Amino acid sequence: MLFPFDLFLLAALPFPEIDPVFFSLGPLKFRWYGLMYLLGLSGAYFLIRSRARAKNISLSQEQLYDLIVYAALGVFLGGRIGYTLFYNAAYYVEHPLSILAVWEGGMSFHGGLIGTCIALWIFCRRKGFAPYTIADLAAQAVPIGLGFGRIGNFINGELYGRPTDVDWCMVFPRGGDACRHPSQLYEAGLEGVALFLLLWIIGRRDTPPGTVFWTFICGYGIFRSFVELFREPDAHLGLLLGPLTMGQLLSFPMVLLGLLMILIGYRNRALKTR
Structure with missing residues (x-):
């Protein structure tokens, strides 16, 4: 059976x-x-600069540079700390210095997301911006990094999919002899291209503050949960709570929270216009 994202393969x-x-x-x-x-x-x-100008948001060149630096630090620190907590806590409790060994690999998107949110909140407090103003701008740009990042995973032959007999399966050097789903490309297509287009469309509409950000949270949660059906679970974790992966357990709450906050945003705007 063919899926829409087969077009990317x-x-x-x-x-x-x-x-x-x-x-x-x-x-x-x-x-x-x-x-x-x-x-x-x-x-x-470049995308944040373009969208800020289109929405008449006063974001200077220096402030934009600072925003990117804050976001990069949030991604790096949050991603590393998130991996140690979510995916391999027992190992890092016994080997705490290995937390610093970033060259050995190990980054968590969900940890990076939390780290970035904290970093951008600090940026807004220091620069005097409304948090949702920056969150909506930044959210539209995140799928760009996600798409490129998943292509990087594919080049490295890591985070590959589960064994399958579909026509487009691949044998990854690190994955043994089994032919597997190229799940990194599925993620690049969904979390990168599809999510970018969705946020681009919503970002051009008149929506309550925070709608783009929470749509990103919800959309990523949906796409990641779906792709986890094809992605090989982490060997040291396996499946959790029955058929679920750690990625799904971390993504399901994003879907629920994103939907809830979108509904609250529209409800609050409706109350203000009465």
């Missing part, structure tokens, strides 16, 4: 095995995954 092709290092200069090695982060942040910068 190249059917029946072997895993390309792209070298994770795209450029070397002596001892320095520049990796595709790091480049994806850079492209995501650059895309966020």
